[in-house]
Amino acid sequence: MSNADIEPRRQLRLGLFVQALGHHVGGWRHPEAKGSPTDIDWFGWIAETAERGGFDMFFVGDALATSVHRLPSTMSRLEPLTLLAALAGRTRHIGLAATASTTFDQPFHLARALASIDHISHGRAAWNVVTSFSEGAARNFSREDLPSHADRYALAQEFLEVTHALWDGWEEGAIVADKARGIYADDDKIHPANHRGKHFSVEGPLNIARSPQGRPVIIEAGSSPAGQRLAAQTAEVVFTAAATLKEGQAFYRSQKRLVAAAGRNPDHLLVLPGVMPIVGRDRAEAQRTWDQLNQWVDIDNGIQQLSARFGFDLSAHPLDGPVPEVGEVEGGQSRVRLLTDLAAREGLTLRQLAAVAAGSRGHRVVVGDANDIADDFENWLEQGGADGFNVMPAVLPGQLELFVDLVIPELRRRGLFRENYAFDTLRENLGLPSVAENFANLRPFADEYA
Numbered sequence: 001m002s003n004a005d006i007e008p009r010r011q012l013r014l015g016l017f018v019q020a021l022g023h024h025v026g027g028w029r030h031p032e033a034k035g036s037p038t039d040i041d042w043f044g045w046i047a048e049t050a051e052r053g054g055f056d057m058f059f060v061g062d063a064l065a066t067s068v069h070r071l072p073s074t075m076s077r078l079e080p081l082t083l084l085a086a087l088a089g090r091t092r093h094i095g096l097a098a099t100a101s102t103t104f105d106q107p108f109h110l111a112r113a114l115a116s117i118d119h120i121s122h123g124r125a126a127w128n129v130v131t132s133f134s135e136g137a138a139r140n141f142s143r144e145d146l147p148s149h150a151d152r153y154a155l156a157q158e159f160l161e162v163t164h165a166l167w168d169g170w171e172e173g174a175i176v177a178d179k180a181r182g183i184y185a186d187d188d189k190i191h192p193a194n195h196r197g198k199h200f201s202v203e204g205p206l207n208i209a210r211s212p213q214g215r216p217v218i219i220e221a222g223s224s225p226a227g228q229r230l231a232a233q234t235a236e237v238v239f240t241a242a243a244t245l246k247e248g249q250a251f252y253r254s255q256k257r258l259v260a261a262a263g264r265n266p267d268h269l270l271v272l273p274g275v276m277p278i279v280g281r282d283r284a285e286a287q288r289t290w291d292q293l294n295q296w297v298d299i300d301n302g303i304q305q306l307s308a309r310f311g312f313d314l315s316a317h318p319l320d321g322p323v324p325e326v327g328e329v330e331g332g333q334s335r336v337r338l339l340t341d342l343a344a345r346e347g348l349t350l351r352q353l354a355a356v357a358a359g360s361r362g363h364r365v366v367v368g369d370a371n372d373i374a375d376d377f378e379n380w381l382e383q384g385g386a387d388g389f390n391v392m393p394a395v396l397p398g399q400l401e402l403f404v405d406l407v408i409p410e411l412r413r414r415g416l417f418r419e420n421y422a423f424d425t426l427r428e429n430l431g432l433p434s435v436a437e438n439f440a441n442l443r444p445f446a447d448e449y450a
Helices: 040-052 080-088 107-120 135-140 149-168 225-234 245-261 283-295 299-310 333-346 350-360 370-382 398-413
Strands: 013-018 057-060 095-101 125-130 175-178 183-185 217-220 237-240 270-279 364-368 388-391
Touching: 013 040, 013 237, 013 270, 040 057, 040 080, 040 398, 057 080, 057 125, 080 095, 080 107, 095 107, 095 217, 107 125, 107 149, 149 225, 217 225, 225 245, 237 245, 245 270, 245 370, 270 283, 270 370, 270 398, 283 364, 299 333, 299 350, 333 350, 364 370, 370 388, 370 398
Parallel strands: 013 057, 013 388, 057 095, 095 125, 125 217, 217 237, 237 270, 270 364, 270 388
Antiparallel strands: 175 183
């Protein structure tokens, strides 16, 4: 067999999930921690460092409500789309992804903003579609109550239909700029959306030309049954959380099956679980870092986080007793299930689960040197648990620098991560086909949101 006959090794896709003060709840207290959640130069350094490491995406989450009890890095934050527009000029290759809610925005406004960022970045924009589950957010947007889980997903489905129609309303070559004939645009290649639905009425067309990617890359993070089915129809990247490889494999198989059932190629949707790597120059250093971080965990904060997710006040329950049973919840169903399953599997007390929730935000933690982290990532990739990871540095700048300087070179040595960016657009660097090809054979689940 010649070298040409050897199938190239699958490579990881890596997103950098950015919290300005680090993802661990105690990370900001680390003596070497730096940064401010409103300092554009700090975010610029993070994005430039991630680009130096070859990350596919710089991803920023969002929340539309806060309180004095929230984590330091979520109490004050820049608006994500504004942040991405600023970072587009400081980077050249890395994808720029931001969260925006279908529950509290309007399709025309968001489609225009995201198309603008795709133009400004020359084809590197991505949208993390969320439905929001915060009652506080509802009150910030003149609503007394949050719509039900089912209603939020029905709204999201229609929202995506409208944004897609707006983006697709401009054909390639609509701008002709023919000076001799005095024709700037070919009107026959610009089409109104003319959408009339249950939740939205949008005429269009969008008042910005087709962007370099056609549409921004669509990311979704819902792991509930409704979230998975919506992703099968509309997403190109799925963020998820899994505590074990077995859980990751189960979700991966389920999501890929749904993509195939929707008429799409399962390889054209990437599953990226969140992971918090605690990197050391050796295992002992990594363990010391992890132990030190956990000394700064505020259990009260963890209880508040769990209470918000579970939908009832846990402060009256004994901290050293079992985790109370949780019934149906209206928001964040997949994360609640992950946490309660973890508590049951490992026999965690309420105090211990609160520490996990506060420390790692419910995501998986891997503690070790570069070889340990690379072994873990390689195992998940080869055993069908992930297409890559959404990396969550616990402390900044230290943990990001160690990942870029130690882990990335080890992944490259193993052939698991590319040496350089090969293309101009995020979609191409992720190995995704054009929009038309990815969704060419889509078969909607007709009764899902009826």
